[in-house]
Amino acid sequence: MRKTLNICSLNVLLAPFLAIFLVSANSAVAQPDAAPTKKEARSVVRVQTTCQAWDFQRPWMKKAPISRSAVGAVLSGGRVLVTAELVANQSMVELGPPQGTEKVPGKVLAVDPEANLALVAPVDPAFLKNFVPMELSSPNVVGDRLEVWQLESNGTLLGTNALLTNVAVQPYPLDGTLLLAYQLTSSIQNREGSFALPLSKNGKLAGFSTRFDPRTQNLQAVPVEIIRHFLEATEKPEFRAFPKAGISFASTRDPMFRRHIGLDGKHGVYVTEVQPDGPGARAGIREGDILLSLAGKEIDRDGNYEHPIHGKVSLIHLITGEHFDGDKIPAQILRDGQKESRELVLAARPASSFVSPPFMLEQPPRFLVVGGLLFQELSRPYLREFGNNWDKTAPQRLDHYNR
Numbered sequence: 001m002r003k004t005l006n007i008c009s010l011n012v013l014l015a016p017f018l019a020i021f022l023v024s025a026n027s028a029v030a031q032p033d034a035a036p037t038k039k040e041a042r043s044v045v046r047v048q049t050t051c052q053a054w055d056f057q058r059p060w061m062k063k064a065p066i067s068r069s070a071v072g073a074v075l076s077g078g079r080v081l082v083t084a085e086l087v088a089n090q091s092m093v094e095l096g097p098p099q100g101t102e103k104v105p106g107k108v109l110a111v112d113p114e115a116n117l118a119l120v121a122p123v124d125p126a127f128l129k130n131f132v133p134m135e136l137s138s139p140n141v142v143g144d145r146l147e148v149w150q151l152e153s154n155g156t157l158l159g160t161n162a163l164l165t166n167v168a169v170q171p172y173p174l175d176g177t178l179l180l181a182y183q184l185t186s187s188i189q190n191r192e193g194s195f196a197l198p199l200s201k202n203g204k205l206a207g208f209s210t211r212f213d214p215r216t217q218n219l220q221a222v223p224v225e226i227i228r229h230f231l232e233a234t235e236k237p238e239f240r241a242f243p244k245a246g247i248s249f250a251s252t253r254d255p256m257f258r259r260h261i262g263l264d265g266k267h268g269v270y271v272t273e274v275q276p277d278g279p280g281a282r283a284g285i286r287e288g289d290i291l292l293s294l295a296g297k298e299i300d301r302d303g304n305y306e307h308p309i310h311g312k313v314s315l316i317h318l319i320t321g322e323h324f325d326g327d328k329i330p331a332q333i334l335r336d337g338q339k340e341s342r343e344l345v346l347a348a349r350p351a352s353s354f355v356s357p358p359f360m361l362e363q364p365p366r367f368l369v370v371g372g373l374l375f376q377e378l379s380r381p382y383l384r385e386f387g388n389n390w391d392k393t394a395p396q397r398l399d400h401y402n403r
Contacts, residue, residue, distance in 0.1 A: 041098065041157045043134045044149060044198060047072040047082050047106070047120065050092040056382040059365035059374075065091065070196040071151055073205050076133040078125045081227065083196040083210060084111050084118045084174060095122050099155025110234045112241050113359045114177040116210055116222060117230045136231075137204035137224050139309050140164055146184065146199045146206050148219070150191045162186035162199065162219055169314040170220070173210060174359055179242065180317045182207050182221040225321055233324060240325035243346035245294075246278020247271055247285060249315075253301045261290065262337055268292045269303045269315075271333075278349075283331065283342040290334035294318055294344075319346060356380060356402045378402060 052065040072080040072095070080095065087093060093106035104127045109119040122128060140146065147159035166183035188194070199207040199221055207221035233241035249269040252258050261270060268290040274280045285291075292298070297305040299315050307313040323329060325348045333340050351357045358380045367376040376382065378401055386394040 042130070042132045043074050044098060044151070044157065045072050045074060045080055045128075045131070046070075046096040046098060046151065047080065047086065048094045048096070048103070049087055049090045051087075051089040052091055053089040054360070054364050054381075056365050056376070056379070056385050059367045059376055068195045070194070071149055071198055072120065073134050073198040073208070074128060074131045075119075075205075075231070078121050078128050079109060079119045080106075080121060080128075081198070081205070081208065082118050082120055083208060083222075084113045084116045085210070086196050087111060087118050087120065088113075088174075093120055095120070095127065097155070098151050098157055110239060112230055112233075112239075113174040114172060114242050115179060115226050115230050116172050116174055117208070117227065119231075119234065134198075134200070134203075134205040136228055137201045137206040139225055140167075140182070140201060140206055140223070141309060142167060144201065146201050148186055148188050148209060149198050149200060150188060150194055152191065158191070159200075160186055160188045162188075167223065167310045167313075169316050172222075177242065177358075178314070178316045178320070179226055180223055180313070180321050181226075182223045184219040184221060185217050186212075186219045187217050188212060188219070229321055229324075236324070240348035242320045242348060243323060243325045243327065244275075244278070244349050245280050245319050245344055245346060246275035246349075247280035247291070248273040249291060249303055251302050252290070261288075263290055263334065265292075265334075267298050267300045268334060269299055269301065275349075279344045279347050283344045285331070285333060285342055285344075286335070288335075291315075291331065292334055292339070293330075293332040295323070295329040295331075 046069065048067065048069045050065050050067050052062050055061050055063045068086055070082055070086050072082045075081055087108050093108060094103045095106045096103045105123045106120045107123055109121050111118040142164055144164045146162045146164060148162050150158050152158055162184040164182055164184050169178050170181040172179055197209040198205060199209060206224050208227065209219055209221045211220040230241055233239055250272045252263055252268055252270050271285060271287055271289045271291055274285055274287055294315055295318055297318055299305055303315050304312040305315050305318055323346050325346060327346045329344050329346065331342045331344055333342060351359055356378045360379060360381050365376055367374060378398060380402065383390045383394045383398060383402060391399055
């Protein structure tokens with residue numbers, strides 16, 4: 001079972017929900033809020049946490065504790081799905097019904113900071129006996145309308161329409177991992193417990209919100225495909241959810257570049273970097289190779305493959321979202337004008353393998369004070385102390401070392 005997440009300095013939280021009216025992508029007419037079914041009203045709980053993060057500017061102490069409140073989705077097996085950000089650095093987790101003041105202690109079962117997902121459960125399993133677990137929906141496509149579920153202060157469940165406008169691989173908030181994500185247009189209101197919110201379609205769990213911008217009414221959410229992958233990974237003996245191939249690539253769309261590397265075909269991407277001792281390196285892939293296909297899927301010039309539901313999707317999802325740690329997938333490369341076959345054994349990359357850790361698990365910052373000077377190891381949580389746009393506001397020298 002994954003240990004409780006303890007990372008510092010998230011600094012990027014859900015923006016305040018200021019918009020009042022829902023405006024669709026094609027109409028300025030406000031859409032009515034959705035009325036919850038009896039089942040949906042019995043499938044969510046209030047989740048409150050008290051969190052206290054380490055202060056990476058003063059690494060010998062912690063920041064002041066803060067409280068967060070969100071809506072959790074009840075799943076089978078007495079589990080409740082929330083976001084990893086909600087339980088980050090938590091010192092207390094409490095669950096309660098939508099209506100009423102009852103609260104029961106909770107515990108963290110599993111956390112994945114890459115997918116920004118976590119599972120919690122009440123210490124007393126009897127608390128969930130009258131709740132109805134939510135099933136997972138099928139994958140959603142652009143144009144689908146989902147419901148974002150919030151709780152009024154009196155516990156009334158309110159659903160707001162959200163239009164799915166894009167499905168693509170994007171960086172996730174905690175450590176920048178690239179995973180499939182939903183982009184939606186919605187006008188959810190500022191309500192109590194809106195740190196993270198479940199999304200549903202026809203009464204089934206379709207996603208989980210992570211970001212909302214009230215100015216643009218854009219909502220980012222973890223899609224059901226990533227939720228399903230996360231849940232399946234938690235059932236494995238050793239929880240390693242999202243594997244990597246250990247290679248970086250560049251587009252081959254530029255015709256002059258294609259001539260330079262001798263690529264005459266209409267597909268394939270240029271391998272720019274291979275992680276030492278990573279899956280790609282162990283498979284014999286080298287910098288300068290042309291990756292033509294992966295797992296039987298042809299890769300186009302921009303690094304996309306044809307997804308059966310979503311159309312053009314980055315090959316990153318083919319690796320991280322459709323396979324697990326230890327899976328073996330075939331790859332075809334072009335080297336010196338000759339096609340060659342390779343087999344990649346995908347592997348998750350632990351945070352401890354990075355020189356600059358993307359997140360810190362259950363440990364304070366490492367530092368020394370010598371001669372009145374403070375020395376601290378570089379890490380992503382430290383850089384996040386420079387604000388939401390830390391890659392621009394942090395010292396460029398440190399950002400370069402981090403990269």
